[in-house]
Structure formats: structure tokens, C-alpha cells
Amino acid sequence: MTAPSLDVIRNCFEGVVPAVLATCDAEGVPNVSLVSQVHYVDRGRVALSYQFFNKTRRNILATGGATVSVLDPECVTDYRLDLTYEETQSEGALFEIMKAKLAGIASHSGMEGVFQLRGADIFRVLSVEVASGPFAVPPSAPRNLLSAVRRSWDILGEAREFGALLDRTLDCLRDCFSIEHAMILIRDEAAERFYTVASTGYARSGIGSEIALGHGVIGVAAREGVPIRIGHMTSEYSYGAALRDQARDYGLEAADATEIPYPGLPAPESQIALPVVVAGRTTGVLFAESPEPMRFRYDDEDALALVAARLGELMASGLDPVGVEYGERLPACATTQPIRVRHYGADNSVFIDHDYLIKGVAGAIFWKLAGEHALTGRCEFTNRELRLDPALRLPEFAENLEARLVLLQRRLVERACPIRLEKAGRGRLRLRVPSTLILEDIPAAGGKLTA
């Protein structure tokens, strides 16, 4: 039998079954142990998790040789891989990918707190042999991922506005990949956070909720610029833990009126977060989750990485931010009561008739539009004037303007606000205001502006 290429036996590397690792010391005395994680690095290399400085570890450093037996849990085929040690990485993308996966494995096997990744030991694979099996017929694939990517590719290409592009991406995840729970987050450069701009499958949309860079599956994927995937629920990467870490890093801020609750599943088993790269920078994160364990495999990750890449490419293609209409149409007989808009300069938060709307750059944009409207009666604005307005302090990477306008438009609809934002033509926006605006500005005490 021809030796299989590593990328066709990736099922063995999901951590479902422990692998068997044999090493020898310098005197040739063998050692054998179960290892919880053999990770697929590329077609010629795997990585083992270094957790304890034990006999196995000493042998690897002394001789560089190892042999591992890995099992495909579906067809029950036993493969033997001959390995030569190359290097250990104790930080960076590969380390974080393995750390997240190990946290899931540890939690699943009752070893949370025992398994802790100290390094990713990388090995070159010298040979792959089938030792026994297959002993079971693998279940037929629930979907054709290549076909799902191709359909998504076409569907995304038909989007004419930024907001529609985000929605189509989530529709594709649902219709082509059967992923019921997903969201897209966009980077806020100044605050080093990611805010939710579109979601599907949750009781509340969570649009506007935030995750800090480096926290949880989403934050780590964003920081490292690589997909992060977990197959079993683990408290280490839960949203609760992410919130706790954020509180620690940013000072204990009590939940305030401007905090929008994160929409995620209460008890996800599987999660995957994929960076969305625009012009070489991680600008967003495509995130999906499931109550089913091991929902996202290596092949799902590859397929979704292509969808995320397509999304990133189209995000940079100069689409108009919002469409003519979004959400439910307002009743024709709109309110004639004046609308009170309060703006806090400290964080650019905006309240409409005492209800929180949005803060940060999106809040500043709204405040500018509302101010102009109240002062001059203007309803139409160009994207260009927003981009160039020094008062908005838009980040240098202005591709995020579209995302902020989408965020603002969606929050207006979600809050059932009588004011609406819509497309007025190529590169132009219209603010629809059904009655008089009463504006109230609370300037920042220290003049500090946060995005």
C-alpha cells in the first residue's frame, strides 16, 4: 500500500483518541506513553504538545527520534509515523492553536488544569505506514465542503453593499455549511477590540458587543492571525473567562448602560474563529460555534478559511456601506414627537430618548450626522466627507468606515429608533429623521476621546 500523505489522515490528529509515543534514551532504553495531542502542522510535519519535563521529553532532546501510533477514530485505522525532532515553539501562532485545542481535549478528558502546554515540539515525518485497519466504515460526509466553498464564492461575489456582504456570508455558512450560529466581528483599531457587526442564529443579535484582542477563541485568532478551533467546551476559552480577563486587563469596569451583551451560545462544544485579512492586516474575525462536539474539523477549517479570505477580499473592494433599506420598514405615519439625542464626549456614546444607541466611532459619526441635520436640515452626506472629517478621528485604515456605518444602521433598526440610515446613491448616505431633533452634548471632562 502506498504511504498516505499526512493531509489525508488529518482525522487522526483531532485528539479524539490518545496517540502512543515511543522514544529511546541515549543508551537505547525505550519508553512508551500515551500522548493527548499530535497536531498536523503541514504535509511533512506534526507537533507534539510538551506539557511536562518527563522521560519522553528528555529522550526527544537527547536523541531527536520518536515513533508515534495514531488512530483514525472513524475508520479505526492505526498509522505509525517515524519522526525526527526539529524545534520547540513556546509562543506564536502554532503554539496558540495547540493550546486552544489542548484546552478542549483536557476539558473533555477530565484533565482540565493538569494538561498545560509549555511548548509545541515540531517533528519532521520520515515515514507513514498503515499498521492495521480499517475496521469500520466511516460515516458518509454530511456535506461536500469543496462544493460549499464554490457556491459561497459565487454568492458573496454578488453582494453590492458591505452590509449585504456580511449577511450573505452568514447565509452561506447556514445554507452551504449547515452552521446555525455564527457572527462577524470587525477590528476597532484604537481600542484593540473587535465589535460584532453581523450575527445569525442567536436569541439576540449582539450587534455592537465587543471582545478584546487576545481573549477567547475570537481574540486569540485575531491576535495571532490564524484560525483557532476547539472541539469540546472548555472554561479556559469561554466567554465568561474572556470577560474576566478583560476586566483584569482594563480595570474592573462594572457593566454599564453602554455594554451590549455578547450573543454567543451559553454552552458551545465546538468553536472556530478565522481571521479576515484585508491588505495583509487582520481586520475582522469570522466566528462559528455549535452545541455539538468536534463539529469543526481540519477540512471545515480549510473551507471556512477560504470563505473568510473571500470576505476579506470583497471587504476591500470599495462596496457602499449600507443598502437602501435594512430591517423593518418604519410605519408611514412616523412620530411627530421631537427626538432627544444625548451625546457623551467621553466615549462618544449616544442615547436616543434615554435609550443607549452606540458609542465610539459609530457614535461620533451619528453625532456628526445628527448635528448637521439639526443645524442645516441636511439629510444627505457623502462617505468621503465622513472619511475626511478630522472630528471623527477615523483610524488610518479607513476600510472600517463601512463596518461602522453598518453597525450604526443596524443598531438604529434594532433599537426601533425612528431615525434611519440608508443609501442615497453611490458613495452617499441619507439620514431619515421623521421629526425634530433636540440635541444635548455632554463634553468629556478631561477631553479624552475613546474610540
Place this chain on the structure above:
Amino acid sequence: MANGVLTAELADFCQSGISVILASRGTAGRPVVGRGLACRIDAEGRVRVIYREPANAAFQRAIATGAPIAVTFTKPYSHRSIQLKAPRAEIVRPAPPDGPAAFSQARAFRDELVAIGYAESLATGYTRFEPHELAALEFLPDRAFVQTPGPSAGSALSP
């Protein structure tokens, strides 16, 4: 027990129908790996490992050349593990009690895998064997180590 490495409790543990994994040293000093099915330990503390010959050809060749052996026994439910080592092992003809031992221990192991949540197809496939595939080896362990995951893994066991 007679050789002073194993206690009766450890011997019972090893024969209770759990994971049996094997290693030896092959050509050019490289490690070889194997998977066992069951084990029988006599009153002298001599350990007999029963394994599937076709799945462990390289391992068996290494043992046949007089290379040393390491065997780790692990109970999936508790993760408790011990490793036995010996400077050599002997390939022996399968004896009549080997078949029933392999059958009952593989069955117990399969049931435990299912009980802790592994798919039945996986547990059954992993522990299956044909009687004609069975092979056996024997060795007298000269050292035993704690192998349960954690910082104490690798420390010597003294009865």
C-alpha cells in the same frame, strides 16, 4: 511478587482489561511502537503480553533481535498508568489460556471505552482481533514507573 518489582495489586491492575502499549528499539537505535491486547502475569512476576502479530511486525522484529522492552498499562477512566521495563523479552508460542485472556480483557477494555464516551464503532474496532493473529512475548520487569499524567509521571515505583 517474587521478583520484587510488581505487587499483587499492580499485577491485577495490568490484567484488568485496560490499554497496553509497547515500545522497543529498532534498527539504528530508533524507537518502535506497538499496541497490545492483554496481559497475563504469573506468581513469579513474569509478564506475558498478548498482541496482534500483523499490526506489530516492526516491534516484534526488534524484540526478536534482543532489544529492550517498555510496556505501559493505562486505565482510561482514571488515567492511572504504570510503565514496566526490561532489558529483553522473549517471543513465545501462544498458549491455550492466551485466547480467553485476550477475549475477556479486550472486552472489558471495550466496555470501559464505551462507558467513558467513545463511539462503539471505535471501541469495538480498536479491541478487535482474530484468534490466528495472536502472538505473545514474555519478560521479567526490572523496573516499574508511575506514568499517570502529571508532574510525578516517570517516578520509580517501589513495592
